[in-house]
Amino acid sequence: EKVVVAGITCKKDEAKVSIVGLPDKPGIAALVFGKMAEANINVNMITQSSLSQKSGTNNISFTFPLGDFKKAQSVIETIKKELSPEEIVFDDHIAIVSVVGVGMKTNVGVASGLFAVLGKNAINIQMIGTSEIKISVVIDKNRADDSVALLHEHFKLDKLSQ
Amino acid sequence: EKVVVAGITCKKDEAKVSIVGLPDKPGIAALVFGKMAEANINVNMITQSSLSQKSGTNNISFTFPLGDFKKAQSVIETIKKELSPEEIVFDDHIAIVSVVGVGMKTNVGVASGLFAVLGKNAINIQMIGTSEIKISVVIDKNRADDSVALLHEHFKLDKLSQ
Ligand SMILES: C[C@@H](O)[C@H](N)C(=O)O
Numbered sequence: 623e624k625v626v627v628a629g630i631t632c633k634k635d636e637a638k639v640s641i642v643g644l645p646d647k648p649g650i651a652a653l654v655f656g657k658m659a660e661a662n663i664n665v666n667m668i669t670q671s672s673l674s675q676k677s678g679t680n681n682i683s684f685t686f687p688l689g690d691f692k693k694a695q696s697v698i699e700t701i702k703k704e705l706s707p708e709e710i711v712f713d714d715h716i717a718i719v720s721v722v723g724v725g726m727k728t729n730v731g732v733a734s735g736l737f738a739v740l741g742k743n744a745i746n747i748q749m750i751g752t753s754e755i756k757i758s759v760v761i762d763k764n765r766a767d768d769s770v771a772l773l774h775e776h777f778k779l780d781k782l783s784q
Numbered sequence: 785e786k787v788v789v790a791g792i793t794c795k796k797d798e799a800k801v802s803i804v805g806l807p808d809k810p811g812i813a814a815l816v817f818g819k820m821a822e823a824n825i826n827v828n829m830i831t832q833s834s835l836s837q838k839s840g841t842n843n844i845s846f847t848f849p850l851g852d853f854k855k856a857q858s859v860i861e862t863i864k865k866e867l868s869p870e871e872i873v874f875d876d877h878i879a880i881v882s883v884v885g886v887g888m889k890t891n892v893g894v895a896s897g898l899f900a901v902l903g904k905n906a907i908n909i910q911m912i913g914t915s916e917i918k919i920s921v922v923i924d925k926n927r928a929d930d931s932v933a934l935l936h937e938h939f940k941l942d943k944l945s946q
């Protein structure tokens with residue numbers, strides 16, 4: 623399937639939370655997101671990488687609407703009491719920048735292109751999530767507009783360059 | 785937008801690698817996936833959560849075709865020499881199980897439903913990635929068929945229950 627990058631999107635109305643050092647055993651993700659669902663907080667991007675089994679712990683990050691910040695803090699306080707993670711980090715100054723297209727599952731070139739543009743411009747990547755139609759990164763909100771412009775240029779999405 | 789779960793997919797031809805304790809600064813993801821792209825290895829699911837800034841490190845996991853296992857090991861050996869991560873963990877016994885649908889961005893109920901089914905059945909979730917049309921988890925390959933059957937039942941996708 624030919625890879626086509628159709629556009630760049632940028633979401634600036636989300637906050638991030640990372641729950642670090644959760645027990646890495648069945649039922650933990652269910653508890654975390656069960657509580658978020660009960661509180662009617664729309665969770666957007668969820669990322670969890672894999673760690674080594676010997677650590678026995680894992681980390682989950684996710685984004686949710688800035689408007690739900692206080693509500694999320696109190697729900698996550700409940701999660702903290704129940705699961706005692708090592709650390710909880712909130713960030714209300716992020717942006718989610720995504721490259722949208724088709725056929726991207728079969729082309730690591732698009733992902734590495736996105737990461738290279740950000741890396742060369744000293745923009746730190748906080749979270750990464752991928753699908754066949756979208757590669758999303760979380761970055762600092764103050765680099766959002768830069769990133770979108772740089773990515774339009776890199777993927778030749780500008781009207782002038784067509 | 786109404787949430788509709790259309791189906792469950794299961795991919796058993798992928799391997800996983802986690803690169804743990806990478807420097808959390810710009811350009812690192814670019815280096816990792818630049819090398820994978822150069823080697824023509826199709827990277828499928830990439831996940832990176834956020835850690836606390838004081839750790840100064842982060843972890844990236846991704847999946848790639850089982851058929852590229854030896855090639856990936858040698859590329860990642862190069863990455864290891866260049867970036868000296870704390871740890872590299874390969875796993876050639878995984879499955880990627882996904883809930884596919886529409887409107888899922890606005891419904892944490894689908895994600896928590898997926899996690900609850902797996903959790904109740906003692907199936908450990910190794911990686912999580914999400915988009916509006918797909919929620920994917922990495923689990924052990926030996927629980928793949930169970931998971932698909934349980935999820936069909938939970939989301940009422942069986943022909944008999946319609
Ligand atoms: C960390 C969390 O994802 C856990 N492994 C679970 O299965 O719920």
Ligand SMILES: C[C@@H](O)[C@H](N)C(=O)O
Pocket residue numbers: 741745746747748806807808809810811812813814832842843844
């Ligand atoms: C860890 C890695 O994602 C790093 N933060 C980067 O921006 O490249």
